[in-house]
Amino acid sequence: MIDHLRQLNRKERYFLIGLALGNPKFNLDKTFLKNLNSQFHTDIKRKIFVGVDYHLDWIFAAAELVNGTPFQDHI
Numbered sequence: 610m611i612d613h614l615r616q617l618n619r620k621e622r623y624f625l626i627g628l629a630l631g632n633p634k635f636n637l638d639k640t641f642l643k644n645l646n647s648q649f650h651t652d653i654k655r656k657i658f659v660g661v662d663y664h665l666d667w668i669f670a671a672a673e674l675v676n677g678t679p680f681q682d683h684i
Contacts, residue, residue: 611658613671623661635659 627633637645637657646653 610671610675613674614658614660614663614667617667617671618660618663620662626661635661 623635624633627635637659642653642657645651
């Protein structure tokens, strides 16, 4: 589903903010992740997907792609 959400994310602001911050893929900062793990008593080491301003129809479309349901079945 994450791959589909990445494909659907085509907003200019996502790319502009990512480039402006020097982090075009919106990866979590190592210090932030360390603090997050500390506060929630977790041990997340993998890269975390961070999405910005996703519309419900994008999330629905990604879920449908994962399930293999054609969009036209819902139109």
